Each structure stands twice: as structure tokens, then as C-alpha cells.
Amino acid sequence: MSAVSTEGARVPEQLEDLESFRKRARSWIRSNLRRATRDEMRWGRFDGNEEAELAAVARDREIQRKLFDAGLAGICFPRAYGGQGLSPGHQKVLNEELVGYEYPARMQVPTLSPCATVLLEFGTEEQKLRHIPAILKGEELWMQFLSEPSGGSDVAGALTTAIRDGEQWVLNGSKVWTTGAWWSDWGLCLARTNWDVPKHRGLSVFMLPIHQSGVEVHRIEMINGSREFCQEFMTDVIVPDSDRVGEIDDGWTVGTRWMFHERMMYSSPYVSVPDGGSHGGTAATSLLNIARELGHMDDPSVRDLVGEARMLEIVGDELMKRVTESIRSGRLSDQAAAIGRLFKGTSASRISTLALEVAGSAGAAWTDESAASSTAVNFLMRQVGSIAGGTVEMARNVISERVLAMPRERTLDRDVPFRDVPRSRPTGS
Template sequence: MSTGATGGSAATASDIEDVESFRLRARNWIRSNLAPLASDALVGVMRASHSDEEELASIARQREIQRMFFDAGFAGICFPKEYGGQGLTPEHQAAFSEEISGYEYPSEIQAPTFSPCAAVLLDFGTEEQKRRHIPAILRGEELWMQFLSEPSAGSDVAAALTTAVRDGDDWILNGSKIWTTGAWWSDWGLVLARTNWDVPKHRGLTVFILPIHQDGIEVNRIEMLNGNKEFCQEFITDVRVPDSDRVGNIDDGWTVGTRWMFHERMLHNSPLVTIPKGGARGSIRAAHLVEIARDAGRLDDPLARDLIGEGRTLDVVTHALQERVAAGLRSGRIPDQSAAVGRLFTGVVAARTTTLAFEIAGGTGAAWEDADGATAECGNDYLLRQVSCIGGGTTEMARNVVSERVLGMPREQALDRGVAFRDVPRGGSSRR
């Protein structure tokens, strides 16, 4: 496994620009080249605020910004130089993320294109795969999605039924993936598929990469209760993939998958992504609670102020915990699986902060119009609040990881452990 995902070739301290000089250079470039964001930009839980045309225009702008990053020397800050990155440290990335707060940035490119997809390529990809795809990712030319979840598997991704059958130097893929955010405007997919039915489920998986928009792949969009259509389901029919686009060893996809899910849980701590300090796309930031209270006419309401205080406390603890987890992982003081601690906390906190927003909004949380300002859409956000506990791996799975792999508690009972996957009871339509 490559270790390039955290910084690339070794360099002496004299070879690396100091963090404060980098920060100043980044600050000047950001303020000269990027537009400030409105205070409510990117706030909310999967809000259906744009038409398809507007969303495509937004993605095009994000690709453009990513290319601007690349040309200015700010793309792939912790990616190895040999693949187009800067070969700098997590401290440099943290400085850039702080400086870009309040300005436009390629929010929908960070996850899952940079993490977990590019991170998985750095860890397990062949040299040819890295040189083919990583520079294109850093230039904004390739947007990647993870084809991981399946309609029949829920959180048990190892129970994948999408199959890959060897045919000479190729593989033939058939199956379906679901809950793929933005697949309709993305370019490549990282796919977990079953290659062996005669071994226990974790031992018969293999990972592949494939272009999304090709014959044999049908992308259907899923409409959520608020009208959002970001989620997609893909139907894969007789798609031919060359063995050169296999990632990792045959039937050893769970080794890749375990690291894949580590990078997914690490998103907010990953040195490979740019996420402004203070909040990511698709959430209710604690600072936004003040704006909701203002537009609800409740700034002087003691209850509303208590709720704002709770949100602020959660925000402070979240950042402190994420910094501690990131530092522990970098130093090796805590195991990689501890990333699940951060994943669990951010999921629960996001759901709670969305609830706080709904409670502060009062009556407009149930019925609103555009003129209601920051209180508008708080009702829809509340109904979708559990998205933060499902997307990116459920918080229930994170609890299992923390208990079993971090705290060393006994594993929960699994009736399919040690059983050949073809012998595991399933519905008739999924038998092989």
C-alpha cells in the first residue's frame, strides 16, 4: 500500500515554504481571485434551491475554481508532487482552509472526489492509475463518485451483490448502486463489486474504476421530500472494465474498502480536502443560529439565547475534538479506526444543530415564505436532519467501529460470519 496519501516524497524543512508565508500568499490570492460568499450560502440540509441548469453552472464554476487552485499552486496541498500536488504538510492545508472561509470554493468536489476516491487511489492505485487520474482530479477535470451502497445491503457494504465476472483481460460488471450524490454530473466511479461467491462476504470483493457516462450505465435521480434530486441510483448492465482499472488485488477489496471507509470518516480531518473552518456545505452552522433568531424576532428571548449557546458549545467541542483526532492519527498515538469517533460526533451534532435551528425558528419552522429570511426552509432541514447520521457511513456503524475496533469490546453476533456468501440467506431475486 502506498503511503503517499499524506504528503508524498520526503523533503527537508528548507525545501518547504513555512506555514505563515504560505498563509499570507494564500490570503492575498483568495481575496484577489475569489468572490465572497453570502452569509447563508451553502447552509441547509440538501436544500433544493437550484434548477438543474443552475446546478450544472455551479459545478462548472467549481471545476474552474479547482483549475485556478492548480494554476496558482494551491491544488492538492498535501498530495505528492509527482502527481501534481504541492507536497506540503497538513498544517499548510489547515491554513488554506482557514483563509478560504467566507469565500467561494469547490465544495462539491471535495467529497467524494478528493476523499475518499483520490485518497484510495493514492493508497492502492497502480503508478499508471495515479499518473492518469490524480493530476486530472487536481485540475478539476475529473469528478469522482463512490459506487458503494446498494439497495439490498443498507450499511452492510460487504454484502454487495453487484458482480464482476472475469472475461479474459476484462471484467463484466452487473448490478445496482444507490445514494450516489451527484452521479448525474460526475465523470468516474470507484466501484466495490463481488468477484467470489464461494468465500465469506468480506473475502470475495474487488474494487474497480470506471467512467460513469457510458453504454450500460443508467443513472436515475432520486427525488427527496423537499424536491432535492442530488441522490442517484445507477443500474450497471454488462459494463466491460479492463483489468488495468482494477484497484488492489482480486478478492481483496475489503482491504481497500476498510481504508476507503477510513478516508470517508476522516473527511473533516483529512489533509487532502479544503473545507472552510466553521462549517461545510450542507449543514447548519452554529453562527447561523443567530441569524435565525434575528429573523424570527427572538434575539432577546432567553430560550432562544440558550439554544444559540448550546449550538456554540457544540461547535467549539466539535473543532477541538476534530483537531485532537487529527493530531492523534498523524502522530500514530491512536489507531486509524479512531476516525469513527469524529464521524460519530459530527453526525450527531449536525442533527442536533439542525434541531436547534428548527426550535429557534418557531412558527416559521412549519410554514414559511422566501421573505422570512434565515428562518425559511428550517422545517425542511429538520425533516432531513438524519441525513448527517446516514450519509458518509451511518453513525450506528461508527458506534460499532468505536466499540469494537477502538475500545476492544466484543464483536456483535453475525450469523453470516465464516459462511460462503452464496449460502447466506437472501431474498430470491438476489440469489446466485
């Protein structure tokens, strides 16, 4: 196992300087990528058109390949695995230059981070050489087989079981909340390999192709009509031992870093995402558009609401920078990523409410053309930002216990064999 270096390559004089990198990135982006449309900038709004979605996935793979060929994929991944061996500073420059252009949105989270970063940190040399270049070329899209129907926040309570059979493992169980598993290629899977030891000591991590007999992918319909989230049912899925990531029964060591990378989300130096900072195209701009269309921007109470949304965005961006820098410098532990997660989750919920407030009755009934057309449905989905990627309640536990070092909650699942730990009654699904 080798630790991931957030510094990229270690010999500074070999790094391309930031300004010449910026020029190179800018000129390539302008001559090779299309200007982004509004919908591309907000791809979470699934309209139910599967063909369009599959076409968008294909385009993402294509852009990723072009970025790879241009030397702009995997900025912070080592050169040995097809990356550029550059620094987070270079990634930031690329993110700034991507503003206003299409980019491979579906390749970023969870494929590049946390999946590829977990492989980078815990994979064998052979595993890294086999998968990371393929990911950076857009050939492999990965999903997290992490949450289970039996428990969302309690990730280490995984019931999916892997039983050893010679040089292979047999997996049975179910995973859920995998975004876009129906168009993805590989899953990174946390499974229980030992029921007779305490819960955190009997887990292992595996990788497996999603499209194979034995893996059944069900799509889940959400209240906004999206069918992006999936549930997988694994029945006697065979995984060779060479596809195990990390040590047997030591999966929680992998899992801890896995969830750190997950909390970093779009602040991770391993993902490329257009810088959202002060360049428009944000949620506050959509509130502004609603208010303008209704002719309400001269109303101080409406300016207050729009201003609050913008304030939360600006502060959130600055907070993410501060937390990322604090973790990098060691002022705060890795666990402080939960601070950014908590802020982003709660502020997204608030902004969704502000939009409904700005829209007034235009949020209750609309035409497809009106600026307020998605306001009510977004409000129905308001809590997603506080649930997906680990709930804000878990983030609050992490902040208080791991950052402020407050006493941990008493639990009934430590120091007893996992099979003796009380569990939820199975629910039908």
C-alpha cells in the same frame, strides 16, 4: 501499493514555510476568487434548478483549475501526481484563508477524498498518473459506487458482480446514494468477484466512466425536494483489468482504508474547505438570525437554545482536531475517526431540532425571505447527518469494537461462502 503519507513530502527543509505559504495563498485568493454568497456556503440546499446546478459544477471545475495553475491544488498530494507535496499544516492554512471565499465544494468529498486518496494508496503508477493530475485540474469528478440497495451499512455484502472475461471484467448490479452522479465523470466501484469464498474475501475494486452505455443513472427525489442523490444500474459494463484497483478478491483491504478516508470527511488533509471554526456562517449563526428576526434574543430560554447550538459546533470542531491529531500521533487507531463521525452526526440532528425550537410557529409557515424559511424542511431531513457516510450505529459498533476492543457482534456471514449467506428478500425500487 504505497501507504499514503499524511506528512506530505518528507524532506522538511524543502517545504515552503507556513507564513510565506499563507501570504501566497491569501494574495492569490483575494485577487482570483469571488466572495462567497450565503447559498454557496451551504450548497446542500438544492432548489431544483438544474441549470444553476450545472453552472455551479462548471464553476467548481474552473476554480479547481485555477487553484491547480496557482500551485494551490492537492496540497498533500505528492508532486509526482500534480500535487504540492506539502503538509497538513499547509492545508490548514489554506482552509483558513479560504474562509469567506468561493471554493470548489463539489470537488472535495468524495472526489479528492476518499476517491483520489484510495487511488493514491492502492492505484498502480499508471492509474495514479492518469487520474490524480486530472482530478487536481478539475477535469475529473468522481463518485463512490459503494452502497447498494440491498444493504447500506453492510458495505462488504455488495451484490454487484464482476466476472472476468480475458483481460476485462463484466459488471452487473446496482449502486445507490451517489451524490451528483448525473454531473460526475468516474465511479470507484466495489464489486464481488468471487461468490464461493467468505464475504470479505471475494471483493475487488474497479474504476469506470459513469457516462457510458450500460450505466443508467436515476435521480432520487428526497423529502426536501433535492434530486442530488442517484442510483445507478449497471448492465454488462466492460471494465479493462487495467482499471482494477488493488488485488483481485482483496477489495476489502482497499475498502477498509476507503471507509477510513470517508469517515475523515472534511477533516481529511486531502480536501480544501473553508475553516468553519469560529468564523461565522455556521448553523448557530442561522439560529441567531431566526431569533433576531423574531425579536427573541432577549429571552433567556432562546439564548439557551442558540448557545447550545454554538456549543455543539465549538466542541465538535475541537473534538475533530483532537481525534485527527490522536490518529496522526498513534494515540488512537485509524478507527477512531468514527468518534468524530458519531459526534458530528448526532450534533447535527440536535442542532436541527434546536432551530425548529427557536423558530416556533415561524417554522411552520414562512415566506422565502424569512430567516426561518428552511427550518422545517431541514428538520424533515434531520437524520441525514446520522445516516449518510455510514450510520451512527455503525460508528458506535466501530468505536466499541475497534477502539475499545469490546467483543464483536456475532454474525452469520463469516467463514461461509458468500452465496450461502442469508440475504434480504429483493425489494422493488
